Amino acid sequence: MANFKGETSKGETSTPSSHLARRLATSLLAAFVLVVGCLHGPTAQAAAPPVYPISGYFIFGSTSDATNTKKLSDIKSVGGDTVITFGSLLKPATLSTIPTGCTISGVNCAKAAASGVSVNRYFTYSDNSSWGGPALLCARDKTVTNGSSIYTILVLPVEGSGCTSPSGRYDIVVITGGPSSISISLGKTATALGMKYYAGLPAPVKRTDLAYLPDLSYQATFSLFTARFLLYQGKVNNVSGLAGFYHHTEMPLSDGATWEPVLTVYRIQNSRIAQYQPGRSAIVSPYIDSRSAFGGRVTTDQARNAAGKIARTANGVDLAIAVQDGMGTGKGGSFFSSESGNSVDQYAAAIVGSGSWGSKYLAPTRDYFVALAEGVEGTGAELWANLEGMAPKTSQNPCDSNLRGQTTKSRIDKQLQQIGNTPAKVISFMWDTYYTCTGTWAPMLERMKANNTTPVITDSIFYGNGDVLVTGHNLSGGTVQVRWTDTYGRTFDKTVSASSYNPYYGEQRDINPLLESVTARLGGTSLGVGKHYMINVTNGYGVRNDAFYSDRG
Numbered sequence: 001m002a003n004f005k006g007e008t009s010k011g012e013t014s015t016p017s018s019h020l021a022r023r024l025a026t027s028l029l030a031a032f033v034l035v036v037g038c039l040h041g042p043t044a045q046a047a048a049p050p051v052y053p054i055s056g057y058f059i060f061g062s063t064s065d066a067t068n069t070k071k072l073s074d075i076k077s078v079g080g081d082t083v084i085t086f087g088s089l090l091k092p093a094t095l096s097t098i099p100t101g102c103t104i105s106g107v108n109c110a111k112a113a114a115s116g117v118s119v120n121r122y123f124t125y126s127d128n129s130s131w132g133g134p135a136l137l138c139a140r141d142k143t144v145t146n147g148s149s150i151y152t153i154l155v156l157p158v159e160g161s162g163c164t165s166p167s168g169r170y171d172i173v174v175i176t177g178g179p180s181s182i183s184i185s186l187g188k189t190a191t192a193l194g195m196k197y198y199a200g201l202p203a204p205v206k207r208t209d210l211a212y213l214p215d216l217s218y219q220a221t222f223s224l225f226t227a228r229f230l231l232y233q234g235k236v237n238n239v240s241g242l243a244g245f246y247h248h249t250e251m252p253l254s255d256g257a258t259w260e261p262v263l264t265v266y267r268i269q270n271s272r273i274a275q276y277q278p279g280r281s282a283i284v285s286p287y288i289d290s291r292s293a294f295g296g297r298v299t300t301d302q303a304r305n306a307a308g309k310i311a312r313t314a315n316g317v318d319l320a321i322a323v324q325d326g327m328g329t330g331k332g333g334s335f336f337s338s339e340s341g342n343s344v345d346q347y348a349a350a351i352v353g354s355g356s357w358g359s360k361y362l363a364p365t366r367d368y369f370v371a372l373a374e375g376v377e378g379t380g381a382e383l384w385a386n387l388e389g390m391a392p393k394t395s396q397n398p399c400d401s402n403l404r405g406q407t408t409k410s411r412i413d414k415q416l417q418q419i420g421n422t423p424a425k426v427i428s429f430m431w432d433t434y435y436t437c438t439g440t441w442a443p444m445l446e447r448m449k450a451n452n453t454t455p456v457i458t459d460s461i462f463y464g465n466g467d468v469l470v471t472g473h474n475l476s477g478g479t480v481q482v483r484w485t486d487t488y489g490r491t492f493d494k495t496v497s498a499s500s501y502n503p504y505y506g507e508q509r510d511i512n513p514l515l516e517s518v519t520a521r522l523g524g525t526s527l528g529v530g531k532h533y534m535i536n537v538t539n540g541y542g543v544r545n546d547a548f549y550s551d552r553g
Helices: 019-040 065-077 109-113 182-193 219-236 257-276 300-311 346-352 365-376 409-419 444-450
Strands: 056-058 082-084 089-093 118-126 142-146 149-157 169-177 196-200 242-246 281-284 319-324 382-388 426-429 456-462 467-473 479-485 491-502 516-521 532-538 550-552
Touching (some): 089 219, 109 169, 149 219, 182 196, 182 219, 219 257, 257 281, 300 319, 382 409, 409 444, 409 456, 479 516
Parallel strands (some): 056 426, 118 169
Antiparallel strands (some): 456 467
């Protein structure tokens, strides 16, 4: 492999502990805070300004600064601070499939650049970026402008390092771009707005025999091209807004050997990021598929193991594993165990058919994220959530020409609830155009702004002294209703003031920093073992949560 720059590796920190132990520690800390509060009196905390707790979005970028500024400003207006773009494919090609406009002195540009050397394979790549001069590192590399098209020809050695192949064999990559660059524009825009941008990495094409797996027949060239991509980004896009890179190749949360080729892609590219962009991080986004009747279904145990395997591909890079929750595609189910006998909603039914949540899905989303948190512990990787911001398409919820349809805000609130407190950050697939299309309802962007004060309950702890810690978003200043069964089988329904508001709950515990907490003091009572209890919050804005919340003692 070419070594254009000295290697740098980063050490990983390891903090092994179980999820249950962490939750117990959190409970003890919260209890201590409550005791201290009682001894020293309550400390008034101002309510955090209402923003929606999704803080990042997948987007389609533009070469236009004005278009990107408008899009990122809209995202920032609803609490977003992060945008992510998809990568492009490094495609095997032949001389006959090289763009006809790419010529040097009337000769096919790939053929001309390879004059005097032996060609192993040809490839094409297009990411709407004007690579040009900044990408040229070796004497045989060329750039050609033809009208509004800019072609960059890289001559990559098949063996050896640097620019020369000892055997004289080379791979030729022809990159097609225009006068502007999506990546440069997004980097500049994100920097100006104080946001973070993750650029999509190159990806290999899929195999012809197994279309869900990457073609690794040219993995050496793929690795070297990734290095050149990262070096190019370092030259033209070395701005604070470029936080890192997104792995375009994805996989289910399966721990089977079938998916080893995808893990290989992650290892290759993470090692290159560590080598050529050591200050920047990476995101990968595997998906939950918990459909009971689907052959590729994944159990929570398999998901836990898969998360650990993915985490161990980091190769010295700070890696975020942003798990797709499956609600937008019907692959995952956001329901509490107390709802397992309830019928799936009309959108899930469009994928899995009519029936109960418990019969159609192996486990709720919440159970998967608990397992995933256990899977990444001690690896140095960080668990994020990728909330699918659409719904399976029916005749009732069209969204432009998209494969999926519009969703409802209450459904998204329920997804946030199920994701819970384990992910450090919640991002969403995807902004274009699921958050901006007009269909049965107004664009989700407008609905989020109009309903940004709605409480969302993500977790709770029912203490033995009758205090209930409630965590989530927009919880302050109102009341908490709790319905529960005590150890004697008696049922209660009580509404009390929300006390001890803490807007820094997540930040203080090194989890999602947007999480807040309040406490409902029910008085001396108990909770029956294995009994469900229900919570509703009406906050200081007079708004009640619109998604059912349940937990079990």
